[in-house]
Amino acid sequence: xxxxxxTAAGEPLKLTEREVPEPGQGEVLVKITACGIxxxxxxxxxxxxxxxxxPVVPGHEITGVVTATGPGVSWxxxxxxxxxxxxxxxxxxxxxxxxGDQILCRDKRITGIVMDGxxxxxxxxxxxxxxPLPGGLxxxxxxxxxxxxxxxxxxxxxxxxxxxxxxxxxxxxGVGALAVRYAVAMGAxxxxxxRSDRGEAAARELGAERFxxxxxxxxxxxxxxxxxxxxxxxxxxxxxxxxxxxxxxxxPDGMLVLCGYGPEPLTLPTQPMALNRLHAMINPxxxxxxxxxxxxxxxxxGILPEVTPVGLRDANVVLDAMAGGHAxxxxxxxxx
Numbered sequence: 001x002x003x004x005x006x007t008a009a010g011e012p013l014k015l016t017e018r019e020v021p022e023p024g025q026g027e028v029l030v031k032i033t034a035c036g037i038x039x040x041x042x043x044x045x046x047x048x049x050x051x052x053x054x055p056v057v058p059g060h061e062i063t064g065v066v067t068a069t070g071p072g073v074s075w076x077x078x079x080x081x082x083x084x085x086x087x088x089x090x091x092x093x094x095x096x097x098x099x100g101d102q103i104l105c106r107d108k109r110i111t112g113i114v115m116d117g118x119x120x121x122x123x124x125x126x127x128x129x130x131x132p133l134p135g136g137l138x139x140x141x142x143x144x145x146x147x148x149x150x151x152x153x154x155x156x157x158x159x160x161x162x163x164x165x166x167x168x169x170x171x172x173x174g175v176g177a178l179a180v181r182y183a184v185a186m187g188a189x190x191x192x193x194x195r196s197d198r199g200e201a202a203a204r205e206l207g208a209e210r211f212x213x214x215x216x217x218x219x220x221x222x223x224x225x226x227x228x229x230x231x232x233x234x235x236x237x238x239x240x241x242x243x244x245x246x247x248x249x250x251x252p253d254g255m256l257v258l259c260g261y262g263p264e265p266l267t268l269p270t271q272p273m274a275l276n277r278l279h280a281m282i283n284p285x286x287x288x289x290x291x292x293x294x295x296x297x298x299x300x301x302g303i304l305p306e307v308t309p310v311g312l313r314d315a316n317v318v319l320d321a322m323a324g325g326h327a328x329x330x331x332x333x334x335x336x
Contacts, residue, residue: 003120004315005055009047012316013058013119021116021124023070028127030082035118036061036143036307037318037331039174039238040086044113045319052113059118059333060086060111061146063139066130073127081139082130083295085146086285088115089126102129102287119315121335131291134299141304143332144174145294147285148305151259152179152236153294154286156186159232159257163187166251168212168223168230170194170243172203174330175259176236178305180206183234185301191226193219193246214245223249230254240264252276257283307332 001020004013023029041058043049062084066076076082088111090102097105111117116124133139152175161167165188169179172192183190184207191210192203200211212222223230229251235243240261247256247268253276258266261282268280286294298304308329310318318331 001121002312003057004312006045006052006058007055009045009052009054011045013045013319015313018120020122023068023073023124025071026073026127027070027124028066028073028076028130029068030062030064030084030123030125030130031067032062032064032118032121032123032335034063034140034143034309034335035059035333036147037310037315037322037333038144038147039322040147041112042319042322046323049113051110053115056113057116057118057120057123058112060084060088061143061148061332062111062118062123062125063133063143063146064118064123067122069127076127076130076132081133083133083142083146083291084111084118084123084125084130085150085288085291086110087287088129100287100289103284103290119312119333129288131288131295134295137295137299138304140309140332140334141307142295142298144305144307144330145298146291148174148330149178149298149303150286150291150294151175151283152234153182153297154290155179155234155257155259155283156182156232158283159234159255159281161186161188161232165189165231166191166226166229168193168233168246168249169208170233170235170246171237171260172199172206173236174305176234177206178303179234179236179259180208181301181303182297185297185303191223191230214242219246220249232257234259236260238262240266244268247278247280248272250276250278252278254278256280259283305330309334
């Protein structure tokens with residue numbers, strides 16, 4: 001089978017032919033239909049994940065079909081269309097695993113970083129960490145839902161979104177655009193924060209009622225003028241400082257949640273947080289039950305990202321474009 005290997009930090013992917021693996025105890029063999037190319041994959045290649053195991057097959061936005069099952073696996077059966085996510089395995093016995101919060105397990109294993117992922121024609125995955133795809137879901141367009149969609153949906157939920165919330169989304173790229181659409185579908189009022197007004201038309205098309213360009217105005221001040229502030233600010237931009245700049249635009253008891261962040265520390269003013277009982281959190285991706293909910297909600301509301309299908313041999317070109325800030329639509333590797 002054709003695979004793309006990350007062999008070391010700072011090195012491009014290496015295309016190689018490998019034997020189709022055999023599923024072991026508790027595992028399934030999945031014939032990959034599609035795998036999204038995520039910025040986390042780029043981070044692995046750039047050496048930003050110290051836990052990365054080289055060589056490793058990247059990719060954690062996976063859709064495919066189970067073709068074989070290992071010992072002890074009664075579900076999912078061969079022929080089942082499934083998706084696989086960032087979280088690939090956990091210890092299964094700690095308090096977090098026991099309550100279904102496997103993403104918080106201290107011994108979790110990450111697909112495409114410490115275990116082989118979806119930049120290959122086949123992948124061996126843990127049977128209880130794959131998710132059946134709802135009927136009628138396009139497996140190519142749905143691939144980014146396994147990470148970008150899950151991250152956006154679960155962050156809104158963990159941050160306490162309600163149908164009366166005012167939600168501000170910083171950055172309307174891959175994760176941000178889905179966050180806007182999810183928030184609108186949940187009944188919230190939505191504002192988008194971007195650097196310039198070039199993104200305003202697209203933000204309004206997604207359902208945002210207002211757009212704030214940070215080049216022209218202070219985002220926190222603009223949010224405070226929005227009926228007293230946002231109840232929830234979701235940062236989907238790869239910048240910690242962009243998130244911090246909006247904090248005082250929260251209404252009392254508001255939540256700042258970071259899906260995106262940069263290497264700089266998160267520095268927030270304590271007095272406004274104390275006086276208004278403000279909250280801040282960084283939300284990791286999600287557990288298997290969160291992905292089920294994400295996919296079900298996406299199907300119910302017709303929410304899919306716009307994607308560009310590419311071949312595995314094009315992955316290095318796409319990753320180079322992402323590194324240069326010229327990514328365009330979310331690229332998804334497809335396998336015939």
